[in-house]
Structures are given as structure tokens and as C-alpha cells.
Amino acid sequence: MIIKSIALNNFRQYKGEQPLILFSTDKEKNVTVILGINTSGKTTLIQAFKWCLYEKASFRTRDVINIEVAKTMGLYTSQEVYVEIVLVHEDRAFTIRRTQKFTKSDFDKIRTEKSVLKIQYKEDNGEQQAVPSYECENTINKILPEALSDYFFFDGERIADINNRGDVVAAVRGLMGLDVVGEAKDRLDPNKASSVTAKFSKELDVGSDHKNNKLKNDLTEAQTKLDVLKTRRNEAKDEIEYYERRKEELSAQILANKDEKNNQDKKLSLEKDIAQITKNIENIETRIVKDFSAGGMKFFAMPLIYRALKVIEDAKYEGEGIPEMRPPAIDFILARKKCICGCDLSKNEGARENILFEQKLLPPQHLGTALRNTKEIYKRYLKENQNLFDTVKDNHTEYRNNRNFLDAKTDEMKNVSAKIQGNIDVAKIEQDYQKNEKTLKDKRDLLLKISSDIGATEREIAEIEKTIERLTIVSDKNKRLRECIAYSKAVYEWLKVGYDKQEKEVKERLLESVNNIFEKMYHGKRNVTINDRYQIVLMTLLDNDKVSTDESKGLEVVKNFSFISGLVDLARQKAHKGNGVTDDEDIPVSTEPYPLVMDAPFSNADEIHIKNISKIIPEIAEQVILMVMEKDWRFARPALEDKISCRYTIEKINNSDTNSVIRRDL
Amino acid sequence: MESNNDRKLELNPDSLKMLKYRIYHMERENHKTKKYKDNEMVERIRKVIEAEVDKNDN
Numbered sequence: 001m002i003i004k005s006i007a008l009n010n011f012r013q014y015k016g017e018q019p020l021i022l023f024s025t026d027k028e029k030n031v032t033v034i035l036g037i038n039t040s041g042k043t044t045l046i047q048a049f050k051w052c053l054y055e056k057a058s059f060r061t062r063d064v065i066n067i068e069v070a071k072t073m074g075l076y077t078s079q080e081v082y083v084e085i086v087l088v089h090e091d092r093a094f095t096i097r098r099t100q101k102f103t104k105s106d107f108d109k110i111r112t113e114k115s116v117l118k119i120q121y122k123e124d125n126g127e128q129q130a131v132p133s134y135e136c137e138n139t140i141n142k143i144l145p146e147a148l149s150d151y152f153f154f155d156g157e158r159i160a161d162i163n164n165r166g167d168v169v170a171a172v173r174g175l176m177g178l179d180v181v182g183e184a185k186d187r188l189d190p191n192k193a194s195s196v197t198a199k200f201s202k203e204l205d206v207g208s209d210h211k212n213n214k215l216k217n218d219l220t221e222a223q224t225k226l227d228v229l230k231t232r233r234n235e236a237k238d239e240i241e242y243y244e245r246r247k248e249e250l251s252a253q254i255l256a257n258k259d260e261k262n263n264q265d266k267k268l269s270l271e272k273d274i275a276q277i278t279k280n281i282e283n284i285e286t287r288i289v290k291d292f293s294a295g296g297m298k299f300f301a302m303p304l305i306y307r308a309l310k311v312i313e314d315a316k317y318e319g320e321g322i323p324e325m326r327p328p329a330i331d332f333i334l335a336r337k338k339c340i341c342g343c344d345l346s347k348n349e350g351a352r353e354n355i356l357f358e359q360k361l362l363p364p365q366h367l368g369t370a371l372r373n374t375k376e377i378y379k380r381y382l383k384e385n386q387n388l389f390d391t392v393k394d395n396h397t398e399y400r401n402n403r404n405f406l407d408a409k410t411d412e413m414k415n416v417s418a419k420i421q422g423n424i425d426v427a428k429i430e431q432d433y434q435k436n437e438k439t440l441k442d443k444r445d446l447l448l449k450i451s452s453d454i455g456a457t458e459r460e461i462a463e464i465e466k467t468i469e470r471l472t473i474v475s476d477k478n479k480r481l482r483e484c485i486a487y488s489k490a491v492y493e494w495l496k497v498g499y500d501k502q503e504k505e506v507k508e509r510l511l512e513s514v515n516n517i518f519e520k521m522y523h524g525k526r527n528v529t530i531n532d533r534y535q536i537v538l539m540t541l542l543d544n545d546k547v548s549t550d551e552s553k554g555l556e557v558v559k560n561f562s563f564i565s566g567l568v569d570l571a572r573q574k575a576h577k578g579n580g581v582t583d584d585e586d587i588p589v590s591t592e593p594y595p596l597v598m599d600a601p602f603s604n605a606d607e608i609h610i611k612n613i614s615k616i617i618p619e620i621a622e623q624v625i626l627m628v629m630e631k632d633w634r635f636a637r638p639a640l641e642d643k644i645s646c647r648y649t650i651e652k653i654n655n656s657d658t659n660s661v662i663r664r665d666l
Numbered sequence: 667m668e669s670n671n672d673r674k675l676e677l678n679p680d681s682l683k684m685l686k687y688r689i690y691h692m693e694r695e696n697h698k699t700k701k702y703k704d705n706e707m708v709e710r711i712r713k714v715i716e717a718e719v720d721k722n723d724n
Binding site: 138141142145177179180181183184187188194195196199200480482483484486487488490491494495 | 675677681682685686689690693694697698700701704705707708711712715716718719720722723
């Protein structure tokens with residue numbers, strides 16, 4: 001399918017009949033570029049294709065009629081909206097026109113009629129033929145099935161979304177013509193109860209009615225069971241696919257919120273620390289209160305005693321009397337005139353004077369002895385209570401330290417809390433991840449079990465078939481049926497072998513093609529791989545190991561672009577290889593060349609990637625139609641210029657969002 | 667009862683080739699047009715095979 005032109009009338013921004021837009025059909029200069037600023041009508045143009053072919057358009061407002069035209073319509077007057085596409089498919093030119101009529105039936109009401117699709121084609125002799133109205137949709141489906149159209153009419157958003165689409169497998173098989181082979185194969189599958197082969201088998205006459213019926217019932221039961229198991233296997237595969245995707249999503253979320261997770265962990269740890277420190281402080285406070293209850297007076301007396309001791313120690317006084325000596329003792333010795341050493345004091349004047357001197361050193365005549373006694377008492381007191389003082393001092397130090405810790409941790413907590421985004425609960429995501437892992441494992445186990453049951457059921461069917469074969473009586477009816485079964489099985493085998501071969505080849509070639517394109521667009525130590533679900537995964541070479549890696553938005557565009565381009569390239573290669581039955585052993589899979597129509601393909605791509613993508617596109621698609629933002633055009637232009645044969649610019653009339661016109665520049 | 671288990675059927679290569687071609691093209695056509703439902707396609711294929719077998723027998 002190659003698009004020759006599109007004509008628009010009153011379609012959305014395009015007020016009135018627009019000049020015909022011709023697209024390049026040149027094999028060398030195969031690119032058509034349509035430039036425009038935001039909201040000028042680039043996306044509308046791509047929607048015009050879809051509306052004309054499939055009556056599908058994703059506008060916020062339902063009606064396709066130009067707003068200005070709708071507003072200026074007189075009462076009971078009508079206006080037509082149409083889009084007409086001229087294209088060539090399988091060497092035949094088709095003119096496809098969808099028209100919708102709008103009538104102003106009231107002052108504020110416009111009646112919309114059902115759209116009408118008309119298709120004409122040119123016969124080989126040049127005559128125009130109209131396709132009957134009831135065949136129009138079928139004809140479009142023959143040209144480009146709607147399900148596949150999304151892969152050729154792209155907007156920027158869809159390019160980014162290509163990997164997340166669930167229908168990629170179906171699309172690739174559809175593009176390569178494998179879905180047709182798959183359907184044919186299923187209809188002949190001898191293991192399917194509703195297949196052609198099974199129906200022939202059921203009619204075989206195996207003799208006695210009872211045995212006959214029993215065997216056939218067993219066969220039908222086993223085939224039905226197999227069908228159910230295969231359906232369950234597909235469901236299990238789908239579920240596994242879902243949980244694998246979910247796993248990737250959750251991993252990405254965990255990775256993306258790594259800092260958040262660290263902060264949340266930090267917060268949890270700080271909460272624990274703060275709780276512990278608070279508890280410590282409470283314990284210390286309890287101890288302090290307890291110690292004070294027991295020895296508070298002593299604690300407060302101690303500094304006073306220290307000071308008093310210091311005063312006593314610093315006091316100047318001469319001589320010191322005999323410790324604990326009291327004046328009555330001296331008086332007694334003097335009165336009896338005999339010293340404690342036995343000396344007679346009445347005869348020894350010197351000894352008597354010494355006694356009198358000692359008397360002078362005692363209070364009240366002298367304080368020295370009293371002070372010395374007091375000093376000793378204070379020292380003893382201080383020594384006895386030093387432990388209490390030390391304990392209170394230690395408790396106080398510990399209390400202060402804990403208070404300081406608490407202040408520091410509280411400040412840290414405030415900072416971490418401020419960094420936490422609020423609603424993202426990474427721990428919950430991790431829980432979901434673990435739960436998902438468990439479910440995934442269960443589903444994989446289930447798949448193994450179902451696969452094993454399928455094997456057993458297939459063996460059971462083979463056994464029953466053998467018995468039927470052995471018991472089958474010779475009759476004309478059975479002979480004919482056996483021949484029919486043999487042909488049916490032979491065609492089935494041919495389709496099965498062909499399908500497997502084609503699918504393997506498609507995967508290999510697609511991977512090769514995608515990687516070739518990726519290498520041309522991206523320079524670095526990465527390449528891509530395609531998994532069983534035809535999803536493209538970016539790989540990085542790390543220490544000789546290929547690992548799946550994260551990607552930037554720009555790199556993602558390049559990756560997805562490579563995949564789309566790879567698909568189109570593969571379809572084109574297939575188409576050039578030729579259609580029809582060329583070899584008895586090869587299934588005649590056929591594909592048509594398709595255009596690549598892209599809206600804002602360079603969104604999110606940087607300057608270098610725009611240049612690289614621009615170089616590749618004309619090489620991989622038969623025809624390229626690009627709606628490009630003017631800001632991206634300056635980077636794309638050098639690479640595309642030699643490939644362009646038509647270039648247009650969309651202009652807003654009087655800067656209006658409801659009136660644009662397309663002007664041809666080249 | 668006589669068994670024909672030991673007798674291998676010989677298929678006509680031209681008939682097989684023709685059936686492969688016809689069945690594939692019937693499927694391809696219906697894939698585009700969606701004209702026939704699954705059970706209708708099964709019946710159509712069955713008839714094609716039967717017709718080919720009958721043609722050989724005659």
C-alpha cells in the first residue's frame with residue numbers, strides 16, 4: 001500500500017476545501033514532510049487517515065466538522081465533511097472517500113448523519129469501478145487491517161508506548177502473515193475436537209456400536225480436555241506475562257525511588273534511635289530523683305563543707321594543742337602536780353611551764369585544736385559522701401550527652417522528613433514486589449503442570465487413535481474417511497512446520513534488522529534484544545556480560561524507533577521477496593509494502609538522535625510521511641533533504657486554532 | 667473384523683499440493699474479509715478435502 005494523496009474538506013482545523021496534498025511515491029525520494037507548529041493541525045492530518053479508513057478519530061470533541069463552519073451555518077442548511085485518500089495496493093489504484101453530512105436543524109443544534117464510505121478502483125483496462133457499499137469495509141481490511149494500522153500511523157505518544165502494548169505479538173504475526181497460517185493450522189489440528197481432522201475421525205466406523213461409541217466418546221473427551229488445557233496454558237502464559245511486566249514495573253519503581261527508600265529507612269532508624277535516647281533520658285531522670293531523695297541534703301551540704309574546709313585550711317594560727325585534749329585535763333594535772341609521765345611538777349619548774357603552755361593552746365585561750373578537729377570531721381564527711389557526688393555528676397553528664405544526642409537526631413529527622421516525597425511508600429512497593437514474585441512462581445509452576453498434562457493428554461489421544469485405526473473396518477466409507485484424514489494431517493503438518501520455521505525466521509530477521517537500525521542511530525556499548533513477547537529490551541555490555549539497563553527518554557525513543565523501523569523493514573523485505581507459491585515446501589506468506597506515517601516522531605529525541613533517525617527512516621520504509629515540529633526540522637533537514645520530494649507547511653490563518661491551511665513548499 | 671493398520675495410505679502429491687494451496691488461500695481470504703465463522707471455515711475446508719479425495723477415487 002502506497003498513499004498517493006489526501007484531500008480534506010471542512011475536517012477539523014481544515015476549513016473548506018483544501019488543496020490536494022500529494023505524497024511522494026518516488027522510490028528514491030520517498031519522503032514527504034509536513035511542517036507545523038503546535039496545534040496547527042499535524043495530528044489532525046494523521047487522524048484524517050484513520051477517520052477516512054476506519055471512521056476512528058481520537059478527538060476530545062466528537063464532531064469532525066470545522067468549528068467555524070459549524071458556527072456560521074444557516075438554519076436548515078447543510079455542510080459536508082470529507083476526507084479522500086488515493087492509494088495503490090497490489091498494483092491497483094483505489095480512491096477511498098468518507099463523507100459525513102451535518103445539518104443545522106435548530107438554532108443551537110446540528111444534526112450529524114452517519115458517514116458514508118465510497119471506494120472506487122481502476123480496472124486494468126483503465127475503467128473506474130465502484131466497490132459495492134457492503135464490500136467497502138472488507139476492501140479496506142484487505143488493504144490494511146485496522147488492527148495493524150496503528151503500526152503504520154504513529155503519533156509521538158504511541159512511539160513511546162510501543163513496548164507496553166499487549167498486541168505486539170499479534171501485530172508482528174499479522175504483519176508477517178503468520179496469523180493466517182496459525183488459524184489454518186488450528187483448524188486442521190488433529191488434537192482439537194472441533195478441527196477438520198477430528199471431525200473426519202469421529203465418522204470412522206469401528207465396528208460394534210458400543211465400542212465404537214466408547215472410543216469416539218473417549219477421543220472427543222480427550223480432545224476437549226486438550227482444548228481446555230491449551231486454553232488454560234495460554235491463560236497461564238498471559239498471566240505470567242502480566243506478572244513479569246508487573247515485576248519490571250515494580251523493579252523500576254523501586255530503582256527510581258532508591259533515594260526515597262534510603263530516606264524512609266533512615267527515618268525509621270532515626271525513629272528507633274530517638275525512642276531509645278528518650279528512654280535513656282527517662283531512666284537517668286529516675287535515677288537522679290532516687291539519689292536526691294536519699295541524699296539531697298548531703299549533696300547540697302558538700303559544696304558548703306568544701307568551702308568551710310578551705311577557709312579552715314587557709315586560716316593562720318600558731319601551734320596546735322594535743323589532739324582531743326581538753327582544759328579540765330590540764331587543770332587536773334596542774335592541781336595534782338604530777339605529769340602523766342610521772343614527773344613531779346612542784347619540783348620541776350620547766351615541766352610545769354610546758355604544761356601551762358599546752359593549756360594556752362587549748363580553747364577558749366586558743367582555736368587551733370578546735371579547728372584541726374573540725375577539719376578532720378569535714379574531711380571524713382567529704383570522703384564518706386564522695387560516691388554520692390560522683391554518681392550525681394555521672395548521671396548529669398550522661399543526661400546532658402543524651403540530651404545532645406536527642407537534639408542532633410531530632411534535627412536529622414526533620415531534614416530527612418522534609419526530603420520524603422509523601423505519598424510514595426517504597427516499603428509497600430517492595431512488599432508488592434515480593435508478593436508478585438510469589439504469584440509469578442506459582443503461575444510458572446502451574447504452567448509446568450498444565451504443560452505436563454497436555455503431554456499426557458496428547459499421548460492418550462494418540463493411543464485412542466491407534467486403537468481406532470486398528471479396529472477400523474474396511475469399507476468404502478472408512479477408506480474415503482482415512483484418505484481425508486491423511487490429507488488433512490499432511491496439510492496440518494506442512495502448516496505446522498512452515499509456521500514454526502517462519503516464526504523462527506521472523507524473530508531472527510527482526511532482531512537483526514532492529515539491531516542494524518539501532519546501531520546506526522545509537523553509538524555506544526549497547527544493543528537490543530527481543531524477548532518471546534516481541535518486546536524490545538536494551539542491553540549493555542558490562543564486564544563481558546549483557547545486562548538489561550535503565551534508559552533515558554531519548555534513548556527509549558531511539559530504541560522504540562528501531563523496533564518500528566525494524567518491523568517495517570522486515571515487511572518490506574518480505575514484500576520484495578515475492579508472493580505466491582514458489583516452493584511446495586514453503587508456505588506462501590505474503591506482505592505488502594507499507595508507508596510509515598508519523599506525527600512528531602522526534603519528540604523527546606535530542607539533536608544527534610534526530611539526525612540519526614532522519615538518516616534511517618527513508619532507507620527502511622517504502623514511503624515516509626512525516627509531520628514534523630518546526631523546532632525539530634532544523635536538525636532533521638540536513639539528513640532528509642536529499643530524500644524529500646514533497647514538503648508542506650501548515651499555517652494557522654490569523655493565528656486561529658480553528659482554521660489552518662496546508663501550503664506546498666516543494 | 668479386518669484391520670487395515672498395516673496398510674499405509676499413498677497420497678497423491680498433486681492433490682496434496684493443490685490442497686495446501688487452496689486451504690491456505692481460503693484462510694488468507696477469510697482472514698481479510700472475516701466472511702466465514704470458524705465452524706463455517708471448518709466445513710468449507712472439509713468439503714475441499716472430500717472433493718479432492720472423491721476426484722482421485724473417480
